[in-house]
Amino acid sequence: MAVTIKDVAREAKVSVATVSRALNGLSSVTDKTRERVVKIAEGMHFVPSSAARSLISRRTQTIGALLPDLHGEFFSELIRGIDQAARAHKLHLLLSSIHGDAAELAAAMKSLHGRVDGLLVMSPHADAEFLASNLPRNVPVVLMNSRVKGGGLPSFSVDNYGGALAMMRHLVARGHSRIALIAGPEHNYEAQERLRGYRDAMAQLVPAAEELILQGDFSEDSGWRTGNQILALAARPTAVFAANDMMAIGCLFALNEAGVQVPQEIALVGYDDIPMARFVSPPLTTVRVRIAELGSMALERLAMGIAHPERVLVAQQTLRCELVLRSSSGRPPEALALVGSTRANLS
Numbered sequence: 001m002a003v004t005i006k007d008v009a010r011e012a013k014v015s016v017a018t019v020s021r022a023l024n025g026l027s028s029v030t031d032k033t034r035e036r037v038v039k040i041a042e043g044m045h046f047v048p049s050s051a052a053r054s055l056i057s058r059r060t061q062t063i064g065a066l067l068p069d070l071h072g073e074f075f076s077e078l079i080r081g082i083d084q085a086a087r088a089h090k091l092h093l094l095l096s097s098i099h100g101d102a103a104e105l106a107a108a109m110k111s112l113h114g115r116v117d118g119l120l121v122m123s124p125h126a127d128a129e130f131l132a133s134n135l136p137r138n139v140p141v142v143l144m145n146s147r148v149k150g151g152g153l154p155s156f157s158v159d160n161y162g163g164a165l166a167m168m169r170h171l172v173a174r175g176h177s178r179i180a181l182i183a184g185p186e187h188n189y190e191a192q193e194r195l196r197g198y199r200d201a202m203a204q205l206v207p208a209a210e211e212l213i214l215q216g217d218f219s220e221d222s223g224w225r226t227g228n229q230i231l232a233l234a235a236r237p238t239a240v241f242a243a244n245d246m247m248a249i250g251c252l253f254a255l256n257e258a259g260v261q262v263p264q265e266i267a268l269v270g271y272d273d274i275p276m277a278r279f280v281s282p283p284l285t286t287v288r289v290r291i292a293e294l295g296s297m298a299l300e301r302l303a304m305g306i307a308h309p310e311r312v313l314v315a316q317q318t319l320r321c322e323l324v325l326r327s328s329s330g331r332p333p334e335a336l337a338l339v340g341s342t343r344a345n346l347s
Helices: 005-012 016-023 031-043 050-057 073-088 102-111 128-134 160-173 189-205 220-231 245-257 291-307
Strands: 062-067 092-097 118-121 141-144 155-158 179-183 212-215 239-242 267-269 286-288 315-319 321-325 335-339 343-346
Touching: 005 016, 005 031, 016 031, 062 073, 062 102, 062 291, 073 092, 073 245, 073 291, 102 128, 118 291, 141 291, 155 160, 155 291, 160 179, 160 189, 160 239, 160 267, 160 286, 160 321, 179 189, 179 220, 179 245, 212 220, 220 239, 220 245, 239 245, 245 267, 291 315
Parallel strands: 062 092, 062 118, 118 141, 141 155, 155 315, 179 212, 179 239, 239 267
Antiparallel strands: 286 321, 315 343, 321 335
């Protein structure tokens, strides 16, 4: 049988309320009594009930994170940033991966009602109308990489459009005009913004050239598949821009299998700067997104919303990217240039 708070009270010869106050560090208990109760509780291996604490404090000390996927280095880094910040605030993390449609996201939100003190949400379905209809009331929410503008919710996003535009400028400056894009999932907001950057850059910088867009899904396998499609073209591009590093690495593998040299025959670049990007051969030119920082900043804002709901700044904050130039685009390794700047638009 597990030791209960009543057992500790009986052994310490005090009330249950006194044990509770002592273990929670309340000032209404003398230091001598607190020390004695804590010593007895530890000796009896008493573990306070989180459910009981929640009833008293109306807090679960848990935050929920709803993400479109948990696979791959991008989400590993994002979760690492969220988790580090959560632990600093002594908060537990409850993760849910939403692979399906808006109905699945709505069901996940409802399932977390009463189980978390706040929510982090990253989803292509998170528009203003959907959020207004499905978010639990009186629960702080912070959005990540969302298309929502305004709506009264704090949000953090990456300058996906600006990063794609900067990468295209780099490729054009290197003499490329026939540039292929391996696009991300059609309904993914980040993929849409990176596609928009590619298209605008093509129209502005090389208006005589045709767009060459191949559909990927952010996975290594889709990068390998589209890499083979590129190899089968009668007129191959001289550069390939993959909308994320995982697809770039898959494409690199396909090119290596075919004996095509990178960057001598085809330059190859990616997006995100996942840890693996610097260790492939050749090292990958990419757009650096500070993924862990995105997660930690979102969690910090959420923790503030939980502790001080009346003081939360509602803002859409855009995080700057960095262009990291390595050997895969024919540049010297580890050159770096800032893309844009961090911006906060108050609503």
